[in-house]
Amino acid sequence: MEQMDMQALLSGYRDRIRRIALFEPLNELDRKRDVDLNGTKIDMKGLGLLTLLFFFEQKLMRNQRTGVKELASFLKEATKEVYMLKEETYEELARTLIQNFRPTHGKKRSYGYFDWEEKAEETIEYSILKANDFDAGTNTQFYTLDEDGLELIFATKEFYSEFQISINQLILRKQLEKGEFKGALRQINEMRVAVETLQERIVKLKHEIQRSIVSEETFERYKELLDDIFQRLEREDEEFKELREFVKETRERLFAENIHQKEQKTYQYILQINRKLEKVHYEHSELLNQTLHLKNTTLITAQESLYYTGMHSFNFDQDIVSLIVSTPLPLDAMKGVLHPFLKVEENEFWSPLAVLEEQNIVEDRKEKVEYHFYEVDDENSFNSYKQWISEKYKELMEHFLKAYEENSGNTLSEFISYLERNQLENLFQMRYFYDFWIVLHQRSPIQAGTDDEESRTVFDEAFRLLGKRKLIVTEDKAIIQKVDRYSISEMNIKLEDEDELF
Numbered sequence: 001m002e003q004m005d006m007q008a009l010l011s012g013y014r015d016r017i018r019r020i021a022l023f024e025p026l027n028e029l030d031r032k033r034d035v036d037l038n039g040t041k042i043d044m045k046g047l048g049l050l051t052l053l054f055f056f057e058q059k060l061m062r063n064q065r066t067g068v069k070e071l072a073s074f075l076k077e078a079t080k081e082v083y084m085l086k087e088e089t090y091e092e093l094a095r096t097l098i099q100n101f102r103p104t105h106g107k108k109r110s111y112g113y114f115d116w117e118e119k120a121e122e123t124i125e126y127s128i129l130k131a132n133d134f135d136a137g138t139n140t141q142f143y144t145l146d147e148d149g150l151e152l153i154f155a156t157k158e159f160y161s162e163f164q165i166s167i168n169q170l171i172l173r174k175q176l177e178k179g180e181f182k183g184a185l186r187q188i189n190e191m192r193v194a195v196e197t198l199q200e201r202i203v204k205l206k207h208e209i210q211r212s213i214v215s216e217e218t219f220e221r222y223k224e225l226l227d228d229i230f231q232r233l234e235r236e237d238e239e240f241k242e243l244r245e246f247v248k249e250t251r252e253r254l255f256a257e258n259i260h261q262k263e264q265k266t267y268q269y270i271l272q273i274n275r276k277l278e279k280v281h282y283e284h285s286e287l288l289n290q291t292l293h294l295k296n297t298t299l300i301t302a303q304e305s306l307y308y309t310g311m312h313s314f315n316f317d318q319d320i321v322s323l324i325v326s327t328p329l330p331l332d333a334m335k336g337v338l339h340p341f342l343k344v345e346e347n348e349f350w351s352p353l354a355v356l357e358e359q360n361i362v363e364d365r366k367e368k369v370e371y372h373f374y375e376v377d378d379e380n381s382f383n384s385y386k387q388w389i390s391e392k393y394k395e396l397m398e399h400f401l402k403a404y405e406e407n408s409g410n411t412l413s414e415f416i417s418y419l420e421r422n423q424l425e426n427l428f429q430m431r432y433f434y435d436f437w438i439v440l441h442q443r444s445p446i447q448a449g450t451d452d453e454e455s456r457t458v459f460d461e462a463f464r465l466l467g468k469r470k471l472i473v474t475e476d477k478a479i480i481q482k483v484d485r486y487s488i489s490e491m492n493i494k495l496e497d498e499d500e501l502f
Contacts, residue, residue: 013117014124021111021124022152025100036083049156050078051097055129055145056153060189064133067142068094098143101128128152150197164194165284166232169239176250181269188276195283202290206298223299230291237288240281247274390458392432397462399424404495412437412491413480434488437473441491444473470496
């Protein structure tokens with residue numbers, strides 16, 4: 001038989017006892033022997049549970065002014081067909097039930113037990129009802145369910161309060177699918193109460209973190225707790241988004257089916273569900289933000305506070321020097337004491353692989369090297385280039401005019417074929433050949449210009465060969481690529497005499 005893990009078995013023993021302790025007020029009511037006018041035993045335990053349900057209903061309806069008289073009226077209505085009681089007895093019953101859940105001395109209820117996990121006697125304090133408001137004019141005290149009272153209500157439904165929202169979401173979806181809109185509306189109210197309870201818990205958790213982190217162990221415990229809460233809230237947020245989308249689709253479907261005219265009450269329910277679900281989702285999103293703030297700010301601040309508290313309380317002479325001087329320590333133990341205060345050992349090594357790394361080769365020069373584009377040295381060099389390119393363009397125009405006269409220049413591809421036949425392939429292998437035809441296409445239609453000195457260009461000599469004719473160059477879709485380096489669009493070329501223009 002496998003050995004039992006005793007520590008794992010007893011883990012969380014206090015929380016389990018605490019849930020049992022919540023039922024103690026109901027057990028005390030069960031031991032009472034009150035009877036009605038007919039001698040029938042009154043079910044005080046049942047009336048105690050009805051009292052809790054009554055205050056829970058008041059919390060759902062946001063009724064903040066609920067006291068003894070209101071509870072007495074509820075008990076009269078609930079028991080009028082079962083018990084025969086006097087009018088004043090209902091008020092006495094209500095006062096007895098409230099005092100059972102909230103003792104008259106104002107202190108929390110306590111429950112003693114033996115903690116088998118800690119092997120010691122312990123006491124648990126809890127509060128079912130709490131004071132909510134007070135009317136000084138009528139000297140009336142009002143009450144509401146405390147956090148433990150809500151947990152007791154949830155415990156009677158066979159699930160824990162931390163899963164209340166998730167379970168409510170599942171129930172709400174089922175009710176919407178079945179068309180139980182009135183029940184769905186109540187379910188949203190319960191979700192809102194659960195969200196408000198979580199908000200109170202997060203505030204308490206924040207204060208608990210700020211005053212309870214005294215070691216790294218407690219820090220890690222709270223860190224894991226916040227991570228669990230944040231992950232659960234994220235899952236609930238995703239479910240809220242899906243529920244909102246489902247409600248939206250349901251509303252649109254009902255509107256399309258003219259339910260808003262046929263059954264106005266049903267359509268009003270779905271509108272209220274949509275509005276209240278939006279509000280609950282918003283409040284739940286605030287919980288997500290508060291938890292994230294706890295993780296990123298409060299928890300880290302508490303850890304830093306713990307660190308600085310340790311730094312300020314550390315005394316080097318007392319904690320280190322006196323220990324070394326007054327207590328004879330073996331050499332190994334002395335190294336352990338001194339190790340945190342010594343510098344990290346640093347050794348410089350050179351690897352033979354360093355010779356294979358990329359090297360920066362720098363030439364020793366007296367003058368400063370500047371990286372820039374090369375500039376023309378003087379105007380003579382520029383003029384020489386201008387003269388050279390002008391002659392090349394003129395040569396290309398001469399060849400083209402000859403080819404055109406032989407009916408081999410109607411397109412650029414025909415002209416290139418003409419050059420190949422005449423063994424002039426070197427011309428269309430040069431960059432200036434393509435520049436020439438690109439400029440002709442851009443400036444088309446082209447005629448010989450004037451001899452104005454200021455307006456002269458490198459094309460003037462070439463254009464002068466046209467005489468009185470006009471050169472028209474238009475682009476085609478085909479691509480010409482006779483060499484690997486250059487490509488150009490096909491050109492349709494036409495020469496028109498001056499006489500043809502009129």
